[in-house]
Amino acid sequence: MRSERGRLTALYGGLLVLAGMLLTGVVYLLVREGLYSSISLAVTTVVPAKVLEAVPDPGGTAVPSPRTSFRPASPAPFPSGMPAEAVRPGYAVTQQLSDAVEGAALDRLLMVSLGVLALYALASVVLAWWMAGRVLRPVAVITDTARRLSGDNLLGAPSGEPWGRIDLKGPSGELKRLADTFDSMLERMQRLVAAQQRFAANAAHELRTPVAVQRAAAEIGLAGDPDPERVARIRTKLIDVADNSERIINGLLLLAASEQGLERREPVRVDEVARLGAEGLAAEAAERGVRVSVDARPLTVAGDAVLLERLLHNLLANAVRHNRPGGRVDVRTGPAGIEVSNTGPVVPEETVPLLFEPFHHTGGGGAGLGLSIVESIGHAHGATVAAAPNPPPSGGLTVRIRFPSTSDADEGSGQ
Template sequence: MRTWRLPARTARLRLTVLYGGMFLLSGVGLLAITNLVGLGGTRVSRSAPAGVPPVEPATLAAATERIARLQAQLADAHAAQTRQLLVGSAVALVVMGVVSVVLGRVVAGRVLRPLRMIITATRRITADNLDERLAVRGPDDEVKDLADTIDGLLERLENAFAAQRRFVADASHELRTPLATMRASLDVALAKPEPVPEQTAALAHRLRAELDQIDRLLAGLLTLARARHGSPPGRTALPLGRLAAAALDDRAAGLAAKELTVDASGVAGGAWTRGDPTLLTRMVDNVIDNAVTHNHRGGWIRVAATDGAAAELVVETGGPVLDQAQVDRLARPFQRLGADRTGSGDGSGLGLSIVAAVAAAHGGALRLRARPDGGLAVTVSLPPAEVPAEVPAEVPA
């Protein structure tokens, strides 16, 4: 059953009620004054005119009767005039009510027109075009002050995003260089002809593993920063299904080591979308890595790519029943379910947060669902794209 809802209490509605009420009260006052003046000026005088000579009784009786008839006719005419005036006033009041609402809405629209222009321009400005400004012209009133304040805020946001981009560019070089130096020093120390003590070699291998972990963590942080605050993604047409198939092929050794069963029959190279090839490839790789890493030996993975209102990549895994409240937090950085529930404690905790950031940067979304039978279902939805006549070079064969 369709329920009737009140209109939203917008500023235009409130101004319409205010202006319409003012116009309506003005009309009511005007009609009231008109009625008072019209009704007050129709009183009948019953006194005889001065200077009229007295008449005979017979003639007086006839005159009295005639006067009575004239007074009755005059009273009837006065009553009819009064009724007509009241009906006309009621009709005029209804018309004034409608006109008051229309005039109130028109006046409210003209008053709020600069604000609507500011709202439209502000919604059009995103993280990709922070260099745009409202630049409202007009008198120095409250509306122009509001627009100038928003322009100042946009300028500060642009500077903040530019600082983020500079940090990403600088950190990519400044932080990776010392890691590469330390890794090379360990390799040189282990490659010396003199025999290396077993304890020293074990320590060096452990340090090398930690350096690799730090390198992966740094790469994840840089990718996350680039997806959230980097330059706008490119617009190359790519199929999510084919990217997922390539990711599964690259991880064939890990799948075999864990004895995982993979069902990729629903991939078939579908789910075309547009975006940055590097970021989309990293996004799909992270989804597949999450399915492989956080899976039990002998488990299963099901991958499907579908076209429709959105290009969707769905990756499902088996396992124990998970808590949906905890699953919802997995898209945040450094959030894990724990080795006792996912089968592995490896990973930096950035995989799904990178997936969420890349999907959001391309106008999509990440959905995580705890399967009722156990395990996790990861769905990435992106805006669809038409299949190009020529497959781009970035698309895996």
């Protein structure tokens, strides 16, 4: 009884055996209740006939009809002048035969019923054991699959086919839904593990480059007895490399923090954050010859103010830096969420998903973490982030962010 299959077998088998015992008892009682009357009727129509023929029938009620019961509750009265000994032989023969036949039939019925019940109990236990195995087979498959999983086979076979999936076949039910949910969880885990490995490899590569530059500048640029002008150039170069490394590290920390989810939520006026973010980038936009227009309609989101500020900053900075002289950036907030559209080079449709990959550089400087941080922060707030290229000649990209509260509001208003 230490396994679920044993417990289910005991439960199913016990219920079946109990039902068989109840059925056997009810049948035995019902047969016993009417068996004597049926036997007496059969016996009196055959055996006592010759005995009763010798008994005179004066027309009274002393001699019962051959088809009436011969077990009266009290002695039947005989008419005057009718000797009782004349009818007693018929009673005696019929009653003795009826009792003997009834006893033999009941004994036979009891023995046969007990034998059938024993076979039924054995068959019930075997059937219950088989049915419990059939019912619990998906659970065993799920357990074996979870036991086989590791970081290697979770990502799939070398041929690209996924490993460690249940893919349970059968009609819809609780266990089928459990198996499908487990497969969905494995798919999400696979994506997370793949993204983590890819992110770690990219981060190691990006951080290795500035370290190598710093080492080369220190070993080569400052070798010997450099003049003050050379030292100043090397110093400026080292500071630029350190600033770039600091931006990468801050981006990594921010990305990691947003992927862990939100610890607390508070109402944030996203429209005000967008307006302040545009003002903060106004000088850089003017230097690049880019015009920024803001249409900030009210939008309040329950989330983290620091992360949402970084989301808007990365969106606007990305739109300004990946633009062209004389271009524009349009920022809109409102019930539909956030939309940032910019002009610039034409973006091929197939490269749009790559823009959200960490360390994907498209020119314009930066560590290549801007849109990946935007997507991670959006997901932490339950939002959907989508991007679409703008057609030529304007080119550029349009990024839309839709928050859950926005979807609920639209559905409630019938839009």
